[in-house]
Amino acid sequence: MKLHDYQEYSKQFIIDNPAAGLLIDMGMGKTVSTLSAINDLKYDYCEIDNVLVIAPLKVASKTWPDEIEKWEHLKHLSYSKILGSEKQRLEALRVRADVYLINRENVVWLVEHYGRKWPFKTVIIDELSSFKDQGSKRFKALRKVRPLMDRIIGLTGTPAPNSLINLWSQMYLLDRGERLEPKIGQYRQKYFTPGQMQGYTVFSWNLRPGSSDIIYEKISDICVSMKAKDYLTLPERIDNTIQIDLSKKEMAQYKELEKELILSIAEADVVAANAAVLSGKLLQMANGAVYDDEGGTQYIHDGKLEAVADILEESQGEPILLFYNFKHDLERLKKKFPFARTLNTDKDMDDWNNGEIPLLLAHPQSAGHGLNLQHGGHIVVWFSLTWSLEYYQQANARLDRQGQKESVIVHHLVAKGTMDEKVIKALEGKRQGQDALLEAVKAKIKEVQDEIS
Numbered sequence: 001m002k003l004h005d006y007q008e009y010s011k012q013f014i015i016d017n018p019a020a021g022l023l024i025d026m027g028m029g030k031t032v033s034t035l036s037a038i039n040d041l042k043y044d045y046c047e048i049d050n051v052l053v054i055a056p057l058k059v060a061s062k063t064w065p066d067e068i069e070k071w072e073h074l075k076h077l078s079y080s081k082i083l084g085s086e087k088q089r090l091e092a093l094r095v096r097a098d099v100y101l102i103n104r105e106n107v108v109w110l111v112e113h114y115g116r117k118w119p120f121k122t123v124i125i126d127e128l129s130s131f132k133d134q135g136s137k138r139f140k141a142l143r144k145v146r147p148l149m150d151r152i153i154g155l156t157g158t159p160a161p162n163s164l165i166n167l168w169s170q171m172y173l174l175d176r177g178e179r180l181e182p183k184i185g186q187y188r189q190k191y192f193t194p195g196q197m198q199g200y201t202v203f204s205w206n207l208r209p210g211s212s213d214i215i216y217e218k219i220s221d222i223c224v225s226m227k228a229k230d231y232l233t234l235p236e237r238i239d240n241t242i243q244i245d246l247s248k249k250e251m252a253q254y255k256e257l258e259k260e261l262i263l264s265i266a267e268a269d270v271v272a273a274n275a276a277v278l279s280g281k282l283l284q285m286a287n288g289a290v291y292d293d294e295g296g297t298q299y300i301h302d303g304k305l306e307a308v309a310d311i312l313e314e315s316q317g318e319p320i321l322l323f324y325n326f327k328h329d330l331e332r333l334k335k336k337f338p339f340a341r342t343l344n345t346d347k348d349m350d351d352w353n354n355g356e357i358p359l360l361l362a363h364p365q366s367a368g369h370g371l372n373l374q375h376g377g378h379i380v381v382w383f384s385l386t387w388s389l390e391y392y393q394q395a396n397a398r399l400d401r402q403g404q405k406e407s408v409i410v411h412h413l414v415a416k417g418t419m420d421e422k423v424i425k426a427l428e429g430k431r432q433g434q435d436a437l438l439e440a441v442k443a444k445i446k447e448v449q450d451e452i453s
Helices: 003-018 030-043 057-070 086-095 104-117 137-148 164-175 184-191 213-217 248-265 274-285 304-315 327-336 348-352 389-396 418-428 435-453
Strands: 017-026 049-057 079-082 099-103 124-128 152-157 193-194 205-207 223-226 237-244 289-291 295-299 320-323 359-362 379-382 410-416
Touching: 003 017, 003 030, 017 030, 017 248, 017 348, 030 124, 030 152, 030 410, 049 057, 049 104, 057 079, 057 099, 057 124, 057 348, 079 086, 086 099, 086 104, 086 205, 099 104, 104 137, 137 164, 152 164, 164 184, 164 213, 184 193, 184 213, 248 274, 248 379, 274 289, 274 418, 289 327, 304 320, 304 379, 304 410, 327 359, 410 418
Parallel strands: 017 152, 017 223, 049 099, 049 124, 079 099, 124 152, 237 410, 320 359, 320 379, 379 410
Antiparallel strands: 193 205, 289 295
8 A cells, every 4th residue: 555645745744843733634544644754754764762642542542553554664663552551551661662552541640650751752642632621631741741752743633623722732732832822821812802701701712803814824834734625535425414303292391391401590691511511401302311310311202213213224234323422322222222332442443344233333522533434334323413513523534534435424313493403503504612502502591581471
C-alpha cells in the first residue's frame, strides 16, 4: 500500500514543524500519515527517540497497533500499550519501544509518575479536541510537561465543533500560547463577547465580527486543514429521518411528564446545567423510557424499538451500527434484540469488521473517535439523538470514511412532537450544541406556560 499525495503532504508537514496540528476530516488516514512521519524522523533523520501517543482508550488499544501492523513500511516499529491496571502500566513503561500508547484518562497519572523527569520528547495527541477544556485535569497535567517536549503533534477532525472558544487550549498545547494568547482570558477578551450569562457567570461566548478569519490566519503556519470531500471520492451518504408516531395515550403520558419537569424549573432562570438535565429527561422520554426520582425506569412507548425491528427486516441481513445514549436504552435494546452485541472490546471490533455481528450497539462517546468500523457495514441508526455535533459527526465517520465501499445510510429515529425534533433541527443546521439546547428548552417552557395561562 502507498500513501495518498495528501497523506505524503501531511507527513512532510509534521517533519517540517516541531509543533504541528493536523485538522483533517475523519477517515483521511491521519494515523498512518503521523506514523510515517515518526518513522522517518527516527530512522531516516535520527531526530527523535521514543514517542508517546495519547488517544481514546479503544483507539490506543486497537487503531494505532492495527495501523502499525497493516503498513509494510511501519511493521518494524515496536509499541507498548500503557493500559490496564497500574501494575500493567508500569510494566509497559519498562518495555523498550518506539511508540508508547496511553489512553487520555491516564495522562494525569503519567505526568504525576514522571514529574520533571518526563521522558517523552515527542508527543502525539490523537483527538486533540478532547483537550478543549482548559479547566480539565488532563489539560492542566499536560500543560505542566509541555516545556519538556521538543515535538508535539495534534490530530483531530473536529477542532472546534461547538465554538472557536474551544480552540485556545488545543493551540496552547501546540505553541504554549504564542499565537492565541498565553491565557484563556486574554483570548476571550480579544476575540469574543459574552453571550448567555447568569450574574457574573458566562455560559457561552460570541465571536467578534471578523475574529474567525484572524484566528485561522494566526494558526495557519502550524496547522494544516483538509476536508475529505476535496481529496476523496467516497460513496454517497444518505440521511434518513424516520418519524415515530406515538399513540394518544403515549403522547399524553409524555406531555404530562414533560409538564411536571418543566414546571419544576420554570420559575428559575434557564442556564446550561438545568437545561441539560431537562433536555436529557425529555430525550429519554422520546426514546421510550425515563428514570424517575428513585432511580427506577418509567416506560412510555416502544415506538423506536419497533422502528429498529423494521430497519433490521428491511436491511435483509446487512449489519447495522446503532448509537444509543442512556442505560435503559441499552437494556431495552438487548432485551428486544438478544442477538445484538455491545461494542466493548477489540474482539467486538474485529467481529464487526468480519461481518459477524448483525446489530452492534455503541455509545457515541466511546465509539466516536478513531475506530475503523467501515469494513463491517454501511447502515447507521441513531436510536438516541445527541446535542453534540462533535459526537454526531465522529460517530457517523466510523462508517462514512475511507475504505467504505457502499453508500452509507444514516437513519435518525425522531419521535414526533418531542425534543427529538429540536435536536435533529440543530444538527441539520450544524448549530452550537449548548446554544441550541438552551433555545429549545426555553421554547418548550414557554409552550407549557402558554398552555397553562
